[in-house]
Amino acid sequence: MTTDVLHRFHQRALTWAETAKEAGWLPEREVERLRAVEAATPAELFGEENQRPLVVAFFGGTGVGKSSLLNRLAGQPVARTGVERPTSREVTLYLHESVSIQHLPEEFPVDKVKIALHRQESNRDILWIDMPDIDSVDTENRELVLDWLPHIDLLIYVVSPERYRDDRGWRLLLEHGHRHAWLFVINQWDKGDPAQREDFVRLLKEAGFREPLVFCTDSREGVTTDDDFEQLAQTIRSLANAHTVRQLQIRGISLRMEELRGTLRAVAEKVGAEDAFPALEERWREIWQKTAGELEQGLEWKIDALAERFAPSREPNLLRRNEAPAATSAAEPDSTGDEIWDAWAHTRLEDALDSLVVEADALGIPTAPLRKRLAAVREQTRGWMENHLQLALRAALRKPGTALQRLLYRTTGLLAGLLPILALVWVGYRLFTGYYQSAVEPSHYLGIDFAIHSVLLVLTAWLLPYLAHRKLRPSLQKAAxxxxxxxxxxxxxxTGHRVEKALEELQTRQRKLLRECQEILDEFDHRRIALPVKEAGEDDALSRLLTTRNAAVPR
Ligand SMILES: Nc1nc2c(ncn2[C@@H]2O[C@H](COP(=O)(O)OP(=O)(O)OP(=O)(O)O)[C@@H](O)[C@H]2O)c(=O)[nH]1
Ligand SMILES: [Mg+2]
Known part of the structure; x- marks a missing residue:
């Protein structure tokens, strides 16, 4: 039951991490980190979790006498021993015939497992395992040991007087120490010295074993000496009871749950902190304000050059009536967008987006999803920039100048047409009345002065409004x-808003991932109450086998 809980959490944590990885929020190595958390337990080897033997294994370097020790315990040669290094290349299981191994984990190669059955009552509750070495050149052996480690309750670390400081085994002890119960055997004691034992105990104390149980044995074939072998066998048999197995089982699962929880927390941190996105948005506003200012300055001459095309010299002849000021301008607005948003401008935009990615990285935000969103901005900016330039240019050209300017311009245009007509009407009227009066009372007809004044009047009536009209014409260049x-x-x-929007969407996605992860962690905490942790010291027989060090739970 408890193993199921562990497996379910492991699966949930993995599913969460894989979803996050798919969306680019986590690198594969983080998923791998979660996958590597030990979820296998000794109980899995047997069908019935609550009635199982204690799983005890010999662990150590090549040639220290692991197989010899098992044969000695069995009273018969169940494991191969020899002078060839390494000798054992397989795992030998030595168990009572009443115990059945239900599930050998799938990854274990069948040809690497040898099973020997016995009928000894004294060993009924113990599954003995002889493992290959962990330090020879044969790396397959080491991998086999690592595969089996999660399924072992009690490890008997066998060393020889010459090799008790052996590197690989020691490193594994430090790494995996907290996950198992440990006993220590200095075999080949015929070559040993009490000082070596003392030194070994000192090292073990440094590694977190308060009172390590160390046995010195001499397992040479055919030699009978007074060593600690019987005590070793007795100690292990005394541990092989339902209570101890249960304690070790609960402790193992509880530790794995803690490790899984700690690792999930550490992995979730890689998705970025909750307050990282608001900080990034703030940074983006600063970056974009600066870049936009530079772009406006840098593109000014381009705008001027383009507006130049709408200069008066190129404007149509306004003497022709009904000529709208902008409709047939010399410059075509169609090509304006891409002319202004040039390669330089685009590079500035790219630089700003690159800076944003650097800032995100510095704030601990995964950059892959951000890069993906920014790629769309990079691609589309040219398009929407052209669109804005086009629309604004067309709108400005359609209504150049201010409203007052346009009103005065229209009025003077009207006056330039109307006033000369009015002047002509007046001149005509004067001509007619003059002609009539000279007929009624014969007198001097209008004369040369009138002709000159009339021409002047008509001319002035046209010229003044016309000149004013010309002067008041709104400049297309300025409008452009x-x-x-x-x-x-x-x-x-x-552009600035689109990036802000992308950041908001990414933040929503990040929060969702963090929320989902928190839900898993909350459930962990809830389950943790139901799974008591038996600490070293609570059970005296056990406490001497356990280390207080735990290298696996990430802080
Ligand atoms: N002098 C001495 N030799 C021993 C002792 N115990 C075992 N040997 C010898 O050491 C050699 C290696 O023993 P094994 O039991 O095969 O060692 P192992 O640890 O299983 O070695 P691998 O299977 O290679 O990992 C054999 O030749 C044994 O006879 C001992 O207490 N003293
Ligand atoms: Mg061996």
Whole structure:
């Protein structure tokens, strides 16, 4: 039951991590880290979790006498021993015939497991395992040992007087120490010295074993000496009871749960802190404000050059009536967008987006999802920038100048047409009345002065409004410049907003992932109450076998 809980959490944590990895929030190595958390237990080897033997294994370097010790315990040669190094290349299981191994984990190669059955009552509750070495050149042996380790309750670390400081075994002891109960045997004691035993005990104390149980044995074939072998066998038999097995079982699962929980927490940190995105958005606003300012400055001459095309010299002849000021301008607005948003401008944008990615990295935010979202911004900016420039230019050209300017311009245009007509009407009227009066009372007809004044009047009536009209004509060049500036500003604002929106969406996604992870962790905490941790010291027989060090739970 408890093993099921462990497996379920392991699976949930893995599923969560894989989903996060798929979306680019976690690198594969983090998923791997979770996958590597030990979830296998000794109980899995047997069908019935609560009635199982104590799993005891011999662990150590090659040639120290592991197989010899098992044969001595068995009273018969169940494991191969020899002078060839390494001798054992398989795992030998020595168990009572009443015990059945139900599930050998799938990854264990069948040809690497040898099973020997016995009928000894004294060893009924113990499954003895002789393992290959962990330090020879044969790395397959070491891998086999590592595969089996999670299934072992009690490890008997066998050393020889010459090799008790052996590196590999020691490193494994430090790494896996907390996960198992340990007994220590200095075999080949015929070559040993009490000082070596003392030194070994000192090292073990440093490794967290308060009172390590160390036995010195001489397992040479055919030699009978007074060594600690019987005490060793007796100690192990005394541990092979349902209570101890249960204690070790609960402790093992509890430790694995803690390790899984700690690892999941550490992995979740790689998704980034909750407050990282608001900080990143703040940084983006600063970056973009600076870049937008530079772009507006740097593109000014481009805007001026383009507006130049709408200069008066190129404007149509306004003497022709009904000529709208902008409709048939010399410059075509169609090509403006891409002319202004040039390679330089695009590079500035790319630089700003790259800086954002660097900032995200510094804030501990995974950059893969951000890069993906920014790629779309990179691609689309040119398009929407052109669109804004086009629209703003067209709108500005359609209505150049201010409203007052346009009203005065239209009025003077009207007056330039109307006033000469009115002057002509007046001249005509004067001509007619003059002619009539000269007929009624014959007198001097209008004369040369009238003709000159009339011409002058008509001319003035036309020329003044015409000149005013010309003067008041709104400049297309200015309108184009204003339009392009407005279009650029709008485009830059939109770019800034689009990136902000991308950051908001990413934050929502990140929060969702963190929430899901927190739900798993909360359930862990809830389950933790139901799974008491038996600490070393609570059970005296056990406490001497356990280390207080735990290298596996990430802080
Ligand atoms: N002098 C001495 N030799 C021993 C003792 N115990 C075992 N040997 C010898 O040491 C050699 C290696 O013993 P094994 O039991 O095969 O050693 P192992 O640890 O199983 O070695 P691998 O299977 O290679 O890992 C054999 O030749 C044994 O006879 C001992 O207490 N003293
Ligand atoms: Mg061996």
């Amino acid at each position: 410049r204003r339009g392009l500036q407005a279009g650029l500003a709008e485009g830059l604002t939109e």
